[in-house]
Amino acid sequence: MSHGYDYGFHVISRLMSPRKPAPPAADLTLTPDDRLILSSSGSGHAHRDGGRSARPRGLWSGAVAVAVAPPAPSRVKGGGSGGKPPRPPRGGKAAGGGRRRSWGWRIIGWGVSLMIWGMIALAGVVGYYAYDLPSLDTLTATSRKPSITLLSADGQTIAAYGDVFGQPLTLAEMPKTLPEAVMATEDRHFYSHFGIDLIGTARAALADLRAGHVVQGGSTITQQLAKNLFLSPERNAKRKIQELLLALWLEHKFSKDQILTLYLNRVYLGNGSWGVDAASERYFGISARGLNLYQSALLAGLLKAPSRYNPQNDQEESLQRTTQVLANMVAFGAITPAQAQEALKTGPGTVKKISHTGRYFADWVRDQVEPYTRDGRDLVVRTTLDLALQRKVEAALDASLSGPGAKARVGQGAVVVLSPDGAVRAMAGGRDYATSQYNRATQSLRQPGSSFKAFLYLAAMESGLTPDSTIEDEPITEGKYRPGNYHEHDRYEGVITLRHALAKSSNVAAVRLIERIGPRREVEVARRLGITSDLRPDASLALGTSEVSLLELTSAYATFANNGYGVFPYGFGEIDDPRGQQIYLRQGGGTGRVIAPRDLQEMTDMLVAVVQTGTARAAVIDRPVAGKTGTTQDSRDAWFIGFSADYVAGVWMGNDDRTPMHRVTGGTLPAKLWHTVMLDAEQGLPARPLPGLSAQALPGEAAPAPAPGGGAPPPPATMDQLWKGIIHMFGG
Template sequence: MRLLRHLLVFGIWGSAVLSAVLLAFAWDLPRPEAALATTRRPSVTLEAADGRLLSASGDLYGETVRLTDLPAYLPGALMAVEDRRFRSHFGLDVIGLARAAIANWRAGRVVQGGSTLTQQLAKNLFLTPERSLRRKVQEAILAFWLERRFTKDQLLELYLNRVYLGSGAFGVDAAARLYFGVPARRVTLWQAAILAGLPRAPSRYNPRTDPGAAMRRGAEVLAAMQDAGLITGRQATLEGERMAVPPRPSGDAGWFADWVQADLAEDYPGNGDLVLRTTLDLRLQALVERRLEALLSGPGRAAGARQGAVVILDARDGAVQAMAGGRSYRQSPFNRATAARRQPGSAFKPFVWLAALEGGAGPQDTVSDAPLRLGDWSPGNGQWASRGEITLEQALAHSVNTAAVRLLRQAGGARTVAAVAMRLGVEGRLPAHPSLALGTGEVTLLGLSAAYAAFANGGYRVSPHGVTRAESAERLLAVPMTAPQLSIAPERAAMMRHMLEAVVRQGTGRAAAVAGRRVGGKTGTTQDFRDAWFIGYAMTRAAPLVIGVWLGNDDASPMEAVSGGTLPARLFHDILQEIPP
């Protein structure tokens, strides 16, 4: 009797505590009925920096589809890869959560998620992308509400019509029209697989920005469908072979427009048409595209350089003024300026020199350029003839490898230099090996160029951005932006400018020099001439500009003696000479 009484008391108090906890999490929940009543998602209009129209979104909303309108393999593909027990669970998949928890525990990091389609729908309809315990609990509460309010077919239709699938497209019909030029009811099996693979990471698997990643993800979905018994192994193989994402019709500054719109759902959640004033300078964009094509079709073709990328940004705040992510957007919308990670070669050396300066060295201090062996590794110096001791300024100007490795070791090693580069905004895989001094990490052109801005602007780290003003329904919105942060002591930034200008004045970057202009920069060349870089800056009356250039081939095949000091430096020169001083 006493035990029963204790259990009763415990149950009462437990229910009260649970109710209080749920109330605490639910008090600020949005009204689900109001969100469900909204049927329109924002259109996007991009304006150039001067207000001229850059691009306008097409039919991003599509038609509201019913399950009966769609081929069965489209919702089937979605459930196979996202939520196989959708038809049987009550909003939360206990089995899936347990499986994900075990997989994450074994991996020591998050490698699987356990969210159901209903939870994803709750998040997309009602909540922000914030990652917190409160958000997850609210997501679960709303998932329960949705399961009670709608049938499984209705939930699936809501999801298919509302899910964000990249490039401003909400819903499978809008995405099918955008990526494949057909309505959702006419998509093929492989197209359905690509669409079903997008919700996990719409930006990463976007067919417009990275067709290869989209097709690899589509192949994973086909394998999941085969595993779920929805298609045969032969069907999976045949559909995988048929995958061929059509190129997007060219438009002005397509790479820039895609980059700006990649995170719209996260940056501007909610409803209403968007008008975004961007940082793009149409005159500079046209100049970059014209000069890049002229170089690649002339001397680049003769030297086996088939691709290239160029960015121009304002060194004061990181505003991107021009971006060419390749030779032809129509032929390849893959953005080599933002998505391709390549070894920068000696273009990485300024971070080694900065680490040395921060360790107490000065531009006129000396370092040995003699041969060097570290275990089984010995960096070479190319055509440079050893002089014994040379100044840091000379060593950077002539890109002396053995001096760079010695400076890296004197500054504290690869980890210290990597930390300096990351402090300025370089992101990528930076090996903890002395070869880092020679640029054996992997970086993007935009990230490396933005890091150079701190040398030109007096020591401030900037974050590349492309939007300065956002408006929705005649109401100004907050634009996510990171203010420049002082990351280098101004006197050391001045020393770096002095040495980088010596590179152009008397070193490997002489081809970048423009008469009467103050120019600094660094060349970079990787093994077998697979990548060639020039990252430089120029002082103009309007603003200090950073211009980053990369030349190479998508398959990493070697070019014929194309170093950073040849064609990339020449392209920098050709672009800069047309920019007013």
């Protein structure tokens, strides 16, 4: 008997014990915020019932064993020396009673045996899953995405990415209605169960069985905390058993107040916010300390489905869910019906709207700063964005596309505004970020058309030609590549100056020019000014057939506004951690001088003529500006890139599916939108001459008028121009 009992105890103890030796004292490793929470919440074993009886320390120490040895069967021994055993006593009552007692003992024995083997099997299952639990030394280590907060140039928040934790708060620092709303909705028996609510679990299982799918959750707050802190989100039997075991361990290790405090500071409440304080700031712009009853109920309602009941996404769903939580609080006894009605009248106050202002820009910057989060640090990024200008740019783009753009079958557009040094001040990558996050300013590659001619004409200036050098504006009749001017009804003007050829955007003149200087020179100039996309070094490059991005092309034009110095577009100048410790500081940038002063002066002079007398007259504003239009075949793309002394702006319009627009050129809608954007950008700034030119007449004062017939005759050649022509003829 004693041997069988000892053996059973030994087997069950082995099964209930961990397969690896447990450390002498398995203490929970806490983060600094957790220590603050727990130190403010009382003793680790303080409960409402005044404490609990002592238990063995450690998660799985102290195996519990129950063993019952069944009684040995009794036998009636015979008497005498080998005689027959006496017959059983006769009589119905005595005989029947013996048989009933025999069967009764057998049933008891079988029941006890089944119970023992059931306990052994249960112990085996528990031991198996307990062995695979997370290490106790890393249970509270948070696994989250580092947060990235982007600030505008004046310090306003543009966007926040990653997971955000709020300030850790104790129960005493929270409004009483917040934990009550959570308990009324998630776990009404929180202070009375031992980590597992058997009644609630059975009720949820019955409801799920009737519905044929999961309709209720039976998890207690302790189980949810175990799941949120320690386990992966998948649903299976193994994870559920581990959740139960960890819940029991949490109940053993911490008091009820501490568990509730940890839960409220760590639970996910949508939009990347973890904990009630982060969620309160995200949705209401206040600390959780100042939540009213309605706001507390709203946050408690988010626990079931943070995205569905998010007040920023669907106010009607949020209202219905909050109303249900308030009803739960009334049933829980936390508030009266009158208080619930008053809360519904009060409402949530001001719910912060999800702002999409500057989101194309924010996504572009985020991709650049993400490498700085590899060590797990949160980032605060100070960007170059002018938030007021950004709002005006987005409004102007939407108005252009919704009004005249809709009539001209223009589906999309993009705008970029830079400072001359390359700092991005505004960026609209499309008409509606909520509808499409595809950034047409940075990700989309489109043919730039004639806006690419600026690099060709700069290469011509560097090769010895001048704005007054001449070229033929006549149909091309030789060779395989024979483009015409954009508008077939435009009459050809014969011999014209390069200045006039660029102003009227003559295609045949551009092709003749690239054949004269060679396409590789244009490629070299484009690369030097910052074009990185693939370029085909052939005659078609003169007409902008190689695809580029709007930001790429605009930053290349910024070189003219930056007095001939190379420009790298950039969106941020400083990165700090949340405590203000500097991680990155931009110092300088660019590639030095890439355009000689004389060539810069000549190119700026020609680009001014494009606006004053050429294809971009719709872009004229109240100060000197210069730029170039671009239009591709069948009006699939329309561009205008231009600059003043203070800003460089680029505009693109087209359709994502590359279908043609209706009679849209770079000099129409894009130039008009550029005009509007630049007026907003230049508001309050004095007019200044363009870099490279000492002074220019303001539009309308002394702008040269085209000669009758559409073009001025070429002036007499000077000796300097003749020498340049001779040098060019001999390959100089």
